[in-house]
Amino acid sequence: MGTPSIPRRHFIATTLAGTAALASTSAQTSQPGKPLTVLHLTDAHIRPEHDAPKRCAAILQGILKRHPEIGLVINTGDSIYAADYNHITRERVLEQWKIWDDVVMAALKRLPVIHAIGNHDPWWAGPKDDEMHGIPYVCKRLGIETSHTTHRHGGWEMIAIDNHNGALGETQQNWLFDHLDSLPSTAPVLLASHLPIFSLAGDYDGGNMRNAKAVVDKLAARKAPVICLSGHIHIQSSESLWNINFHCNGALSGSWWEPGDAGDGSYKRTPAGYALLRLWPDGKSQSVYLPLPG
Ligand SMILES: [Fe+2]
Ligand SMILES: [Fe+2]
Structure with a gap:
């Protein structure tokens, strides 16, 4: 990958959030309890082309080496490049999931991983009675029983x-x-989804979840902080509304591992990258989006 237009290791989005709204304090403010460090990966779109398997293996190895404190991974989907189009064959789907297993899950094997399903993950072109058809097969490949799941880590309901x-x-x-x-009602909640519940990135480029207002109102009625993590847009944006912090965290694959319009792997001014979150048990949180190092 070439040189991104944004300097290496530059934090393009940093927020520290408290119970009421975005806090104006710095990340160095002392927080009660030990934070859980979460690696948020989205839109890996793993594929055989563009040397993606080798590049992705090196990227993940580098991330885990730079941040040994990571205790949880959240993957918000589009894990594979694309299974959803009409022309995609069974062999092509299997090829992509094999790279997912061999490269991504192999690198993350020591960590718990929470998965959400992306629009490009399911295969629809095969017969309906084919065991690889649709969502159940994606769940099988991701090792989840259902496409919506609940978890508890670091004092947060996920x-x-x-x-x-x-x-x-x-x-x-x-x-x-x-x-x-x-x-x-006092439990902090993290909601992970592929499409953003709400994001300026999605407003700009299209792709936020439809009919999301009822979900936003439900989350806003809670007394404790809420984080909504997503991908899908490949553009990074972070917003806060009342007690809710929305982070649409770019894409690990940037322009799907291709050079893209800018020639540096970025997509519409967002470099390929990943997010690190720190979650304190009392509901405070910090989130940064980190462009991939060159
Ligand atoms: Fe995507
Ligand atoms: Fe997507």
Whole structure:
């Protein structure tokens, strides 16, 4: 990959969030409890072309070496380049998932990983009764029982939802709301999805989740902080609204491992990268998006 226009190791988005809104204090402010460091990867779009397997292996090795404190990985989908188009063959799907296993999951094997499903992950071109058809096969490859899951790490309630087709749908929204209602109102919540619930990146380029207002209102009714993590747009943006911090964190693959319009692997001024979050048990959080080093 060439030289990004943004200086190496420059934090293009840094936020430290508290219970009410974005805090104006610096990241050095003392926080009670030890933070959990989360690696947020999205839109890896792993593929055989452009030397992506070798480059991705080196990138992940470098990330884990630079940040040995990482204790959890959140992958918000588009894990493989594309299985969803009509012309995609079974062999092509298998080829991409094999690279995912051999490169990405092999590198992350010592860490717990939370997965959300991206719009490019499921294969629709095969027969409906084919075991590789649709969402169940993606769940199988990602090692998750259902496409929406709940977790608890570092004092945070974490929920991965499946909005790969653009919206949540009534059944899943009811499930989400019931689960949120079952949590203590003071529990900080992290909601991971492929499409942003809300993002300026998605407003700019298109691609935020449809009919998201009810979800936003539900999250805003909570007393504790909420983080919404997403990808899909390949553009980084972070916003806060009331108690909610939204982070749409670019793409590990940038321009799908290709040079892109700028010739440096970036997509519309967002370099290929990853995010690091620090989550304190009391609900405070910090998030930075880090361009890939050259
Ligand atoms: Fe993507
Ligand atoms: Fe996507």
